[in-house]
Amino acid sequence: MEFRDLKKQYNVLQNEIDNAISEVLHNCNFIGGNQVKDLQKQLADYVGSKHCITCANGTDALTMMMMAWGVKEGDAVFVPDFTFFASGEIVAFSNATPVFYDVRQDTFNADISSLEEAIKAVIDEGRLTPRVIIAVDLFGQPADYTQLEKIASKYDLLLLEDGAQGFGGRINGKRACSFGDAATTSFFPAKPLGCYGDGGAIFTDDDETAEYLYSIAVHGKGTYKYDNVRIGWNSRLDTIQAAVLKVKLDAFERYELSDINAVADKYTKLFGDIVTLPVVPEGFYSSWAQYTLQLENKEKRDELQKRLKESGIPSMVYYPKPMHEQTAFAGVKKYVDCPVTVRLCDTVLSVPMHPYLTDEEIQKVVSEVKKYLS
Template sequence: MSINFIDLKAQYRHLKADIDARIQGVLDHGQYIMGPEVAELEGELARLVGVKHAIGVSDGTTALQIAMMALGIGPGDEVITTPFTFIATGEMIALLGATPVFVDIDPVSWNMDPALIEAAITPRTRAIVPVSLYGQCADFDAINAVAAKHGLPVIEDAAQSFGATYRGRHSCGVSTIATTSFFPSKPLGCYGDGGACFTDDDELARKMRQIRLHGQDRRYHHPVIGLNGRIDTLQAAILLAKLPTFGDEVAARARIGARYIELLKDVARVPVIAEGNTSVFAQFTIEVDNREAVQAALKEAGVPTAVHYPVPLNLQPAFAHLNQPEGSFPLAEAASRRVMSLPMHPFLDEATQDAIVAAVKRALG
């Protein structure tokens, strides 16, 4: 049995004519940097999410950097976030000279626990950055309430949740700023790096557009220090070709995720989707005992797995100076030892899914 963890080839076969036509359009007009497809994509993304502004950028990590730069975050500042995430979330805080302040997770959703945020706020706190992990939004009503009480902006790290909804609102439309990634394996992915920032705030949008173009407001005039953070026209074109069927893919992910949950709920800790939420299942993640042995058994059976994420940020060598050793965030640390992601993509058929489930049950037996 040979199973793909993510099947980008199947998606390309399904959309080949549209993707090829969009790429050819860019090759024909030759505007590879900030071509017309970039503005077209931004308009489509803003409409889909339901916000005033979408700003296409080079990748999801740079999107976080641009968002924080627009808020003026820098040396001496603190930014509250979760330790159970990809390095980029904490990395961009540190890169700007600020200090990441971690709070533990809610073990049910694996997202930041809103009840722990207020105790972490100090006079140096400048923002809160929740991560919408594995495709489900964090609890933004609770997070935004704490933020509003203290006058703090909220940046949703929606690198894994684009297309999900939170109580009727779209991920990327529930906070001061949101950022997402269009890395190829994401629910909406391009064929290289890509990302976007979202906001309803006109002034923040203006700043973010400036920052992504070396801080310029017009050609060769730079009021602020920025960076080279543009999305390539070719990547924007590929995303435009994928957008018309994105809703169908989101629905397929929800169906496949719900079926996984039903089939595995008696043998493993499966995702819990909060009432009023939908998930895009950027990963389908379960918790198991003896993870290494389970992964080895699944590999032997031809079922690929992955771990998102095996080391929480407080235990990464790059953050050793924060002096938050093992035991500092027990719930995130426990999850990091137990989580395991199974094959997940919108073209996963029931027969293959049944084979994966059967292999998981044997491995856990």
């Protein structure tokens, strides 16, 4: 059994993917081919954003938005404590200060009260300038942008949607990567929409921001390749990855997104109330990057993971350590306590989740979890 079965996906899409890659090889348009431009338009149309700028990976996408907004030393950027390291890393990389806030236990996403408490604490201290809120669409579900946008407006902050895991999710029909002042995503192979290497994208409705992002992605270029109008870097999605993503985006829209939600429904029905399950609030729709259980404590979580491995069932812990406990952030001031994050890091366990999971595999996972818990 695979945790995220990319082999099975390739078997289903093999002809289309092989043909798409072969076309790139035949034309030798490895950098900046038409497939990249086509994909950017398709992604923007799907999300409902005016511009989509593809880049080398999701971390670059986040960093480029810090650059576009001029985030610098002395600025405070508010980041969930329960997320992947990159969400805070890019803040420190910009010489700004990450300020960590807590998440909700039911959705794993931003706790609005904790966020506002952190903002007030920074304002009261008067040392840093609050600039940006980063909200993460964890495990496939968008954060509560209705409330986040109110907080951002109240304190005059920019809001960045980190949709690395959220692509395909929705709130009342509005798609992930269309919220806030800008949004980013990742095409890492195991993401809801993944390529065969690294890749990322930024979504914005602002023409000037889009122009700036296109420029810095290619060494700060101006009107042509050797006209460099600013300091940039090299962060491009190559044509082969774009070709693969075009095929996968079609499958994602046609059946993968609905199929993975069907898998989630089966898990939820079969698990019942024997274990704490992920919650999707009314009006929200998840792309299920992960299906994450919560156990009673760390000992039970670790023992269950061991039992599953012995039964041939892969599982993962996302994430075992809060952001504020990362060694790299040892010198960063803690403005609010994050007890939910601390608990989640000890109790979460993600089980196999992908659109190609069979009923037999689902039953096996549920059966082994129930066997251990009972």
